[in-house]
Every structure is written in structure tokens, then in C-alpha cells.
Amino acid sequence: MSSRPGSPGAAPRSGLRRALVLALDGATWDVAEPLMAAGRMPNLAALAAAGRRKPLPSTVPPMTFPAWSSFMTGVGPGRHGVFDFTQKEPGAYRVRFVHAGDRSGESLFARVSAAGGRVLVLGMPACHPPEPVNGLLVSGFDAPVSTGSDPSRASDPALYRDIAARVGPWMTPDLAASDEPDTGAASAERAAFHERARATLLARIARKRDFTLAALDALGAVELAVVVFAESDTVAHHYWRDHDPHSPRHDPGAGDARKSAVVDVYTALDAACGEIRARFGADAACFVVSDHGAGGASRRVVHLNRFLADAGLLARRRAAAGRIDGLARAARDGVVRALPPRLAQWAFRRARGAAARWESTVRFAGHDWARTAAFSEETNTQPGVWINLRGREAEGSVAPADYERVRTELVDALLAWRLPGGGGPVVARARPREEVYEGPFVERAPDVVVELALEDGYAHSLVPTPWNRPANGSVHTLADAELAGARGQGMNGTHRPEGIWLASGDGSASAANLASIVDAAPAIARAMGVPWRLDAPDAGGDVGDRGPRGVAAPYTAEEEAQVAARLRALGYIE
Numbered sequence: 001m002s003s004r005p006g007s008p009g010a011a012p013r014s015g016l017r018r019a020l021v022l023a024l025d026g027a028t029w030d031v032a033e034p035l036m037a038a039g040r041m042p043n044l045a046a047l048a049a050a051g052r053r054k055p056l057p058s059t060v061p062p063m064t065f066p067a068w069s070s071f072m073t074g075v076g077p078g079r080h081g082v083f084d085f086t087q088k089e090p091g092a093y094r095v096r097f098v099h100a101g102d103r104s105g106e107s108l109f110a111r112v113s114a115a116g117g118r119v120l121v122l123g124m125p126a127c128h129p130p131e132p133v134n135g136l137l138v139s140g141f142d143a144p145v146s147t148g149s150d151p152s153r154a155s156d157p158a159l160y161r162d163i164a165a166r167v168g169p170w171m172t173p174d175l176a177a178s179d180e181p182d183t184g185a186a187s188a189e190r191a192a193f194h195e196r197a198r199a200t201l202l203a204r205i206a207r208k209r210d211f212t213l214a215a216l217d218a219l220g221a222v223e224l225a226v227v228v229f230a231e232s233d234t235v236a237h238h239y240w241r242d243h244d245p246h247s248p249r250h251d252p253g254a255g256d257a258r259k260s261a262v263v264d265v266y267t268a269l270d271a272a273c274g275e276i277r278a279r280f281g282a283d284a285a286c287f288v289v290s291d292h293g294a295g296g297a298s299r300r301v302v303h304l305n306r307f308l309a310d311a312g313l314l315a316r317r318r319a320a321a322g323r324i325d326g327l328a329r330a331a332r333d334g335v336v337r338a339l340p341p342r343l344a345q346w347a348f349r350r351a352r353g354a355a356a357r358w359e360s361t362v363r364f365a366g367h368d369w370a371r372t373a374a375f376s377e378e379t380n381t382q383p384g385v386w387i388n389l390r391g392r393e394a395e396g397s398v399a400p401a402d403y404e405r406v407r408t409e410l411v412d413a414l415l416a417w418r419l420p421g422g423g424g425p426v427v428a429r430a431r432p433r434e435e436v437y438e439g440p441f442v443e444r445a446p447d448v449v450v451e452l453a454l455e456d457g458y459a460h461s462l463v464p465t466p467w468n469r470p471a472n473g474s475v476h477t478l479a480d481a482e483l484a485g486a487r488g489q490g491m492n493g494t495h496r497p498e499g500i501w502l503a504s505g506d507g508s509a510s511a512a513n514l515a516s517i518v519d520a521a522p523a524i525a526r527a528m529g530v531p532w533r534l535d536a537p538d539a540g541g542d543v544g545d546r547g548p549r550g551v552a553a554p555y556t557a558e559e560e561a562q563v564a565a566r567l568r569a570l571g572y573i574e
């Protein structure tokens with residue numbers, strides 16, 4: 001049993017001012033503001049009254065991996081190099097799963113550590129394998145560990161084990177296989193998922209709060225604590241339609257537990273934030289941040305490759321039409337889902353690279369490359385289109401001299417794409433990648449970066465083309481039975497570009513007005529008295545081809561399988 005070496009509120013040894021960052025993944029003022037006004041989020045309301053709050057623009061795309069990576073490094077995706085959970089490999093019709101070693105740019109945690117500050121970072125996505133810090137860093141929901149008690153997710157495994165032995169592990173948000181909201185399950189089973197998940201999320205918040213309090217005790221004086229709660233994101237994905245009576249996916253028959261799930265999670269997070277802040281010390285600067293916002297999904301799912309095929313830009317192999325992707329999906333899903341987790345892991349150890357290979361097959365198989373000028377990975381987390389460029393892609397068909405012309409035509413076609421029945425635009429923005437990003441990693445992004453339009457404030461979902469159902473067309477309107485969301489149907493809540501930012505307390509005044517999430521880390525560093533180099537051309541520092549210090553190993557096949565299974569269970573990949 002470790003004793004408290006010093007009160008967390010004790011005077012710091014480093015001379016730095018102290019800061020607490022409460023990171024609520026996917027949180028939006030659209031939900032929090034009315035609750036604060038009604039007195040149901042008293043802790044955030046008190047922080048806001050003493051400080052400043054504003055909407056915080058996210059990255060493009062407004063997704064967990066690129067946005068938290070920008071939060072950590074103070075640079076955009078073109079400079080830190082993380083665009084999505086997966087990354088298409090240069091010149092190949094293949095993806096791999098992204099890990100912390102793919103990130104460039106020094107993190108806020110490393111800078112505070114280097115300045116002599118003690119650091120506690122809990123649950124940060126895109127941080128596995130964990131980088132060394134002066135203190136403790138525990139990687140987030142994407143960590144490829146089979147149980148939360150696996151200490152390999154922590155920068156200091158012994159300390160992690162010690163804390164976990166006292167209060168239980170930092171939660172791993174695996175939803176058990178039977179809890180997946182999946183078309184493979186009977187609708188009654190899927191309904192049961194939504195009845196159960198709310199309680200699971202509330203239990204996780206309590207566990208994470210307990211872990212945080214115990215970690216603060218174990219570490220003693222901490223100059224920077226960053227605690228990430230993913231529950232605000234998960235609850236919005238699965239319960240937005242129950243929370244929002246105007247949602248086109250709303251189910252009037254939902255019970256009270258479902259209807260209140262979003263509010264219950266937000267109010268539980270507020271209470272947890274209050275307890276953590278009280279323990280950290282109410283005199284310290286306190287920041288509340290989300291990586292992106294949240295909102296409702298429309299009834300439409302859109303199929304970008306079907307649209308490209310209709311436009312004559314993508315061709316399918318005749319024999320393959322419908323079959324290859326079905327077979328690949330069945331094979332991948334058979335291992336990922338149908339087998340018990342231990343057997344699935346064994347199968348992936350036997351078949352090295354299987355998760356990435358099968359994911360690649362699902363995304364790219366069946367195209368007739370010789371007759372394909374443009375193709376999409378069809379991930380809702382990074383909508384975009386690649387040009388099948390000769391000399392760059394393995395079976396490129398577009399001559400380099402035609403690249404700009406094809407890309408301009410593609411952008412024009414995407415912007416002219418309309419919903420069926422004389423409806424509005426499908427695509428809000430389609431831009432060449434170099435108009436969206438700058439830095440050494442722009443080429444990791446698709447040639448055209450796509451942002452889907454909203455329909456009456458609700459977002460369409462990009463899902464893979466079901467080639468065996470041509471009648472669905474490039475825009476498919478979901479049937480009533482499909483509205484909860486599952487594979488092929490998107491989730492009923494989706495991301496929005498505006499997250500939240502709240503700066504309160506000692507030293508936070510200069511951090512009140514941020515232009516976007518890219519400015520968060522420099523602002524927090526300034527509030528703490530940690531220098532942030534802004535004059536060098538590579539403002540984020542350390543931009544190059546190496547990852548964070550001490551993080552090098554790529555994922556093993558087994559780890560990739562675990563990441564893939566978790567992203568799929570949460571609905572991030574199909």
C-alpha cells in the first residue's frame with residue numbers, strides 16, 4: 001500500500017504553475033450548455049463562471065486520432081502525420097493501423113517532463129505504445145491490450161500495476177462481443193445493447209475517477225494532469241437519437257434509460273470532474289477540452305465508390321462484382337467476431353498481418369485498376385478520394401500529366417452530387433489535400449479531402465458500397481428498422497467540427513481565446529510557464545520522420561487485430 005508522498009496540491013518542485021486538463025472526448029456545448037444553465041453540471045458551470053469558454057474548432061477530419069494528436073503537439077495533421085485510425089501505405093492498395101510511433105512533433109507531456117514537471121496522462125488516444133514521461137502516461141481506448149490490467153499500456157508498468165491493484169485498472173472500453181451493435185445480431189439483441197451500454201458507461205466513469213484520484217495520490221505533486229474520458233463520445237454515437245427528439249432517427253418508443261443516457265453521462269462526467277479538480281487543487285489552472293463535437297446522423301448513408309463508379313471514374317472487375325468484398329468481409333468478421341477473443345488472437349498470431357491485410361482487402365479488392373481513375377477507402381472517419389496515379393500507385397492508370405485535370409473534375413463532380421429526389425448537396429467541401437494541410441506529411445492524406453454536408457443539421461454517414469445491392473445507389477435512405485445504427489448503417493450520432501474549450505484559474509487568462517485545437521497545447525504550456533518554441537519554421541518542433549522519443553515498435557499482428565476489433569466494436573470502422 002503506497003502512502004501519499006505529498007499532497008497533490010503541495011507547492012511544485014519545478015517552479016512551474018500547475019494545470020489540470022479535463023478532456024471529454026467528443027463533448028459539445030450543444031449538450032453541456034443547457035445542462036449547465038439548468039444547474040445539472042454545477043462543476044463546469046462554476047469553472048465557466050470563473051473563466052472563459054468557447055467552441056473549439058477541431059482538425060479536418062474532426063476525428064479522435066488527428067484531433068488529439070494536434071492537441072498533444074500543437075501542430076496540424078500535415079505536421080504530426082496522424083490522419084485516421086488507419087493509414088494507406090504509399091504506392092499500395094493496403095492500409096495499416098496507426099500507432100503513437102507514426103506521430104511526429106513533441107508532445108505537451110514530453111515538454112512539461114523536460115521542464116522538470118511531473119505529469120499524469122490517463123486514457124489519451126493515439127498514445128500507444130506509451131511514450132516515457134516524468135510521471136505516468138496510460139494509453140487510451142485504442143491500446144491493443146486484451147485487458148485493462150495489462151501494464152504494457154502504461155509508461156511506468158510497475159506504478160500502473162500498483163494503482164490498479166488498489167482501485168482496479170483504467171478501463172478498457174471493450175464492449176463484449178455480444179454487446180456489439182451489429183447487423184449480425186437479432187434486433188432484440190441490438191435493443192439489449194442499447195439498454196445495457198448506458199450502465200456500462202456510467203460504471204466506467206466511476207472507475208476512471210477512482211483511478212485518477214489514486215494516481216494523483218501515488219504520484220504526489222503533479223504539475224500537469226490530463227484525464228481523458230471517452231464516454232462522452234461513445235454515448236453520443238449510440239444514444240443521440242434517443243436524446244434528441246428531432247433526430248430523423250429518433251425512436252419514440254425508447255425507454256427512459258435510453259432517453260436520458262446522454263444527459264446521465266454528461267452529468268456523471270461533471271461530478272467526476274468536480275472530484276478530480278477538488279483533489280488536484282482548486283487553485284490551479286483548469287482546462288476542459290474536447291477533440292471534436294457531436295450531433296445527430298441523418299437517415300442517409302452514402303457510398304462514395306458507387307458514386308465514383310456511376311461517374312465513370314471507378315470500375316469493378318466483372319467476376320468480382322459483389323463477391324470479393326462479401327467474401328473478404330465474411331472471412332475478416334468470422335475471425336474478429338465469431339471466434340472467442342482468445343481463439344481470435346491465436347488465429348491472428350498464426351496469420352501474420354491478417355487484420356491489416358483483411359481490412360485492406362475489404363477496402364480495395366474487386367476494383368479494376370486499369371479502368372479506375374479514382375477510389376475511396378470509404379471510411380466515415382476520413383472521407384476522401386485517392387487518384388489512381390501512374391508511377392505512384394501499384395496499378396496506376398492516370399498519367400501524371402492528367403493528375404490535376406482529373407482531380408479538378410473529381411472535385412467538381414463531388415460538389416455537384418445531390419441527394420435523390422432533388423435534394424441538397426451530399427458534399428459540403430471537396431478540396432485538394434494541399435489546400436487543407438501543410439507540412440511534411442500532407443501526402444499521407446487522400447488527394448481530395450471530402451467533408452460531407454449536413455441535411456437539416458444532421459450528418460450523412462459514409463459507409464462501404466454494398467456492391468451486391470446496386471439498387472441502393474450512391475445515396476441510400478435507411479429503413480425504420482435500420483435507424484439505431486450498425487454495420488452498413490452508420491451510427492445514429494456522429495462527430496461535428498466544433499468541440500469545447502474552457503480555461504479557468506491561475507494563468508489561464510491568455511488561454512481563453514484559441515483559434516482551434518492546434519493552439520491548446522501552447523496555451524496550456526504558457527499558463528504553466530513552460531516555453532513553447534514558436535519562432536522556428538517547424539513550430540511544433542521535431543518534425544521529421546521519427547516518432548515520439550522512446551516509441552518505435554510498430555504493432556504486431558496480434559496487436560493490430562486487437563485494435564481492429566476494438567474500433568469495430570465501437571463502430572469506427574465497418
Ligand SMILES: [Zn+2]
Nearest residue numbers: 025026064291
Ligand atoms: Zn474523439
